[in-house]
Ligand SMILES: Nc1ncnc2c1ncn2[C@@H]1O[C@H](COP(=O)(O)OP(=O)(O)OP(=O)(O)O)[C@@H](O)[C@H]1O
């Protein structure tokens with residue numbers, strides 16, 4: 199317990215870093231996921247922007263990247279992270295890599311959520327003269343909003359999970375804190391404190407996501 | 418000038434399996450819909466009805482022929498142009514296809530937003546449309562809070578928002594119970610009569626055609642096999658497929674199984690007489706049998722009315738020797754249509 203008390207400043211810093219990494223990756227990965235998911239949905243056969251080559255490329259990319267264990271992906275994508283963020287290590291590189299991985303994971307979820315929108319509603323919008331951009335923003339996304347919120351809530355947990363291994367490339371956060379001060383220093387209380395905080399964080403977000411989704415679904 | 422005019426229009430889909438034959442959904446259809454028509458298109462599932470209406474507002478692109486909307490050929494027009502044309506063609510659907518994320522008012526406002534109508538005008542127009550379909554009190558409700566009939570009325574209000582000259586209805590009542598069906602059909606009649614909108618109604622129910630259509634086309638395997646004023650097609654269908662549809666609503670013609678029963682019960686020759694309009698004096702027809710000394714029995718029959726014009730069928734068993742029956746039938750044939758059912 200004393201060890202934890204002594205580490206409190208580091209603990210709060212680590213918490214702040216986790217929140218920062220997760221918030222940033224939720225933002226960038228969320229946008230990336232929407233783009234990938236919309237891309238998959240819109241270019242598939244019979245959809246409004248049907249385009250077989252684009253669909254096949256996206257689909258293969260998603261299928262290839264999604265199953266890669268994140269800790270390997272983190273190492274493999276390091277050169278790319280370096281060329282984009284200027285450094286292969288640290289929080290920015292971690293944010294980049296998580297966002298990239300999350301885009302593909304989220305893309306599949308977004309695609310599946312969009313597929314729940316009845317095709318007839320899109321026909322109706324088209325019959326009223328709406329074009330593809332308008333359909334995306336006034337039909338597809340609003341109609342799928344409830345499931346999308348649940349999808350983002352689901353991916354949030356994955357982001358917390360991914361951020362935990364960021365320590366290996368010099369990123370911070372609660373995962374790194376637990377390993378460095380808890381596991382390596384044989385202080386289980388420190389580890390458990392990090393676990394507890396992560397559980398609380400995930401529960402809060404899950405609750406928030408559920409209630410927002412309920413509101414969007416009006417039930 | 419026709420409001421909608423199809424000239425040898427075809428639509429085929431590439432086969433779903435590699436190297437398979439293409440699917441011809443529409444096979445060289447020509448059709449003219451005049452201003453003010455309620456044009457019914459009937460056919461069995463897979464006949465190509467939905468494909469045909471979706472060609473009219475270019476939700477599907479024709480693979481051959483010409484489609485004139487108010488005189489303008491839309492085949493081959495760029496998507497951007499088609500969107501403008503679609504503002505002038507409303508459409509309603511079997512599954513209503515309302516936006517679940519929007520209120521009733523929001524749904525009706527949607528096409529106005531697409532058309533770029535300013536907000537203040539939109540509000541007024543939405544109120545006017547909801548009052549027309551009798552749903553003013555539901556403006557703030559969401560579609561999942563409405564009954565099927567109410568949903569379709571919202572669909573109609575939405576389809577009328579941009580004051581189109583044409584309304585397409587694809588199985589608009591097929592998901593509704595009979596009572597609600599008649600409410601919605603009555604509303605469509607009002608749309609036609611009060612707003613002067615030309616309506617194309619797709620259905621597989623002859624009852625719908627009988628209730629509102631002025632003209633009808635019968636489709637089978639992608640082609641129009643018969644067309645004409647509803648009265649003509651109903652009272653005297655030319656094709657077997659049309660006759661089968663007609664028999665679903667027109668009472669008076671015995672089905673094959675009913676005929677078998679009738680033949681068992683009644684001796685003598687059996688004939689069906691068809692009367693159209695009031696042109697034929699029935700008493701004169703019966704008089705011929707009496708004069709020829711042919712005793713007869715009415716064994717089946719019915720009189721129908723389409724758009725206020727009656728027509729009917731009577732099936733008689735004739736009890737006399739062949740010579741006398743033939744003589745009587747010869748004279749009756751001059752008065753009306755006779756079908757001998759052996
Ligand atoms: N997108 C498509 N791809 C391939 N074939 C299609 C497509 N749409 C329709 N078809 C085919 O075209 C034919 C006509 O279909 P359509 O939906 O127009 O029939 P319908 O008369 O409306 O039938 P229903 O009463 O069941 O709605 C069918 O054989 C159908 O399989």
Ligand SMILES: [Mg+2]
Pocket residue numbers: 466467468588
């Ligand atoms: Mg259909």
